[in-house]
Amino acid sequence: MSSVLDGISRVGVIGAGQMGRGIAQLAASQGFAVTLADSGRDIAARGKTAIGQQLDRLVEKGKLAAADRAAIVGRIEPADLYGGDLEAVFFDNAAATEKVTIKREIFETLDRVCRSGIVLATNTSSISITAIGAAVTRPERVIGMHFMNPPPLMKLVEIIRGLATGDATYETTRALAERLGKQTVVSRDIPGFIVNRVLMPMLNESCFAFYEGVASVEDMDAAINLGLNHPMGPFALMDLIGLDTTLSILEVMHRDFGDPKYRPCPLLRQYVAAGWLGRKSGRGFYRYGETA
Numbered sequence: 001m002s003s004v005l006d007g008i009s010r011v012g013v014i015g016a017g018q019m020g021r022g023i024a025q026l027a028a029s030q031g032f033a034v035t036l037a038d039s040g041r042d043i044a045a046r047g048k049t050a051i052g053q054q055l056d057r058l059v060e061k062g063k064l065a066a067a068d069r070a071a072i073v074g075r076i077e078p079a080d081l082y083g084g085d086l087e088a089v090f091f092d093n094a095a096a097t098e099k100v101t102i103k104r105e106i107f108e109t110l111d112r113v114c115r116s117g118i119v120l121a122t123n124t125s126s127i128s129i130t131a132i133g134a135a136v137t138r139p140e141r142v143i144g145m146h147f148m149n150p151p152p153l154m155k156l157v158e159i160i161r162g163l164a165t166g167d168a169t170y171e172t173t174r175a176l177a178e179r180l181g182k183q184t185v186v187s188r189d190i191p192g193f194i195v196n197r198v199l200m201p202m203l204n205e206s207c208f209a210f211y212e213g214v215a216s217v218e219d220m221d222a223a224i225n226l227g228l229n230h231p232m233g234p235f236a237l238m239d240l241i242g243l244d245t246t247l248s249i250l251e252v253m254h255r256d257f258g259d260p261k262y263r264p265c266p267l268l269r270q271y272v273a274a275g276w277l278g279r280k281s282g283r284g285f286y287r288y289g290e291t292a
Contacts (some may be wrong), residue, residue, distance in 0.1 A: 004017055004175045004241050004247055005175050005176060006030075007094050008172075009026050009054065010033040010077075011176075012035045012086055013036050013040060013095060014093070014095060015083060015095040015096035015123075016036055016043055016047025016078075017097075018242070019151065020095035020149075021051050021145070022149070022151035023093055023151045024048075024132070024149045025051045025151070026147075026180055028072045029052075029152070029206075034080045035077050035179055036076050036077065037078075039080075039134055041083065041085075043077060044080070048073065048078050051072075055072060055073065065156070073098075076164075079177040084113060089115075090118060090119075091172070092120050092121060093121040093122070093202070094107065094112055094120070095123040098126065098218050098248040099253075100132075100252075103124060103127055104135040107120060107133075107136050111135075111137055117141075118263050119141055121168050122142070122143075122144055123144075123147055125146060126191050126193070126200075126249045127252060128163065128286065129144040129161065130163045130189050131162050131257065133165070140165060140166035140169060142164070143162075143170060144160030144162070144178075144189070145158075154186065154279070155182075157183070158193050158195060159177070160193055161188075162189050191253045192249065192252075196253075200246070202234060203238055203246060204263075204265055206224075211266065217286070220234065239284035240276035242277050242278050243277050244272050250262055250263075250264040271284065
């Protein structure tokens with residue numbers, strides 16, 4: 001039986017940071033060849049090394065066979081986004097920094113170097129898919145494919161159609177998400193989409209409550225964890241997401257909605273200015289023994 005995924009054997013992931021590595025690991029674990037690209041092949045190679053280290057921990061815990069670990073890592077090929085390494089890719093997901101100027105620059109590059117029939121997806125948390133599509137010559141191939149963090153574990157993928165997104169692009173994206181073991185939901189191209197439209201005001205309000213001395217970080221996390229049955233409190237979650245990413249999403253929502261309820265808490269801005277970005281920097285609302 002034919003499938004919209006017929007012929008898709010290699011996917012591209014743009015950005016070797018936390019989310020990009022997770023998406024690359026997920027795709028490789030499902031049998032896809034993966035081109036992991038960044039602004040330099042050396043950066044992408046470090047991302048591949050980090051994926052290997054993450055898989056090593058699973059092997060040590062008995063959750064992954066050593067042979068499977070080797071096979072997954074072997075399917076990942078580091079690449080230079082600007083070095084002409086993406087010609088063999090059939091589906092691209094850009095998981096780069098949550099800045100519209102960077103996203104548009106990346107998509108302009110992909111538009112030049114990728115094959116004509118490729119799907120150009122973006123893992124953006126809040127940036128307009130329509131605006132990104134306007135930067136390319138084939139906006140019907142642009143779509144939002146928003147994985148939750150961490151991608152190998154979280155079951156949800158939000159799919160966001162821009163004004164020009166074609167039906168074939170949507171069907172291919174949905175089928176790929178399902179092939180990766182995910183459940184999909186569809187959102188309009190509205191800032192924050194579904195999850196972050198609800199989540200970010202809660203995280204921001206948590207910052208304001210701490211800023212105003214309502215309770216300690218530990219007590220607020222425990223209250224949300226135990227009182228609302230959330231698997232993780234808001235401050236632990238922000239540290240996992242990255243405080244800089246949290247701030248960027250809130251800034252997009254505040255700017256695009258023009259509603260003061262999305263105004264980022266001054267304390268969040270201060271932490272980001274201090275370089276306290278969460279797990280990846282070793283310190284956020286909590287301290288960590290080593291960077292993640």
